[in-house]
Amino acid sequence: MITLRLRAPLPCQVDASGLQPSLVRGMDIAALSRVKLRVNGKAHPLGEFFTLSGKPDSTTLRITGVTPALQGLGNEMREGLLLLEGNCGDAVGAGMRAGELRIMGDARHRLGAGMRGGLIRVSGSVGDFAGGPLPGAVSGMRGGTLLISGDAGARLADRLRRGLILVAGSTGPAPASQMIAGTVIILGAPGDSPGTGMRRGSLLLKAGAGALPPTFVQTGVHELSFITLLMRHLETLDPCHARALRGFRRVRRWVGDRGCSGQGEILFAGH
DSSP, rough: OOEEEEEEESSOOEEEETGGGGGGGTTOOOHTOEEEEEEEEEEEGGGGGGEEOOOSSSSSSEEEEOOTTTSTTTTOOOEEEEEEEEEEOOOTTTTTTEEEEEEEEEOOOSTTTTSSSSEEESOBBOOTTTTTTOOOOOOOEEEEEESSSSSSSSTTTOOOOOOEEEESSSSSTTTTTTOOOSSEEEEEESSSSTTOOOOOEEEEEOOOOOOOOTOOOOEEEOOOTTHHHHHHHHTTTTTHHHGGGGGGGGGEEEEEEGTOOOOEOOOOOOO
């Protein structure tokens, strides 16, 4: 594992999208320290801003002292393990395709935007549009898994097309807005208007929603056989989160958003 430690606060925002696990494959410390970062339009060696240590014996990259000034972390990531210690900026893990990204801290808006595969874990909280689209994109997350141990902001999983998102805490308004498919689990309190504009997919809520849109229709109490499979999958990633799904074996189901002819489902646990 190679560790990068930020020497001092950065003078401005820096494009750090090149700091990927694939970068450390077969590179020694001396070669890595010469990798260029662009700061204020000029190329600077990595060693100017970071101290480097470790052995390049795997595709594992650890960055400590992370700040929002480091832009593009984990973007289009395709392999390996990227460990980020500190609070991150916007669009971390955007377009990610494979590998694992762990954030030991908080992340700002659009975490995992347009993500296609892989796994993102966040020990803290995240901002708005986690798992949603990048600006101008038609759809949000299209695959992979996003596990958030804290809270999430507004419009979680907006236009989600595929994948799994679990939030252990609460969310801002309109989670799963315009959701196209996939699975979203909120173990804390969801914000108002969950599932607004939802077309397909499943939104699992452990706590009651403040204001469910009137365009959802109740279809009664149901037994969910797929919860067992989902628990087995989560057991390999996070046993604590997997155990929290036990209450979803029997749910009250609402279907919508009928305002857009949607056939999505909002499932309330413990019924």
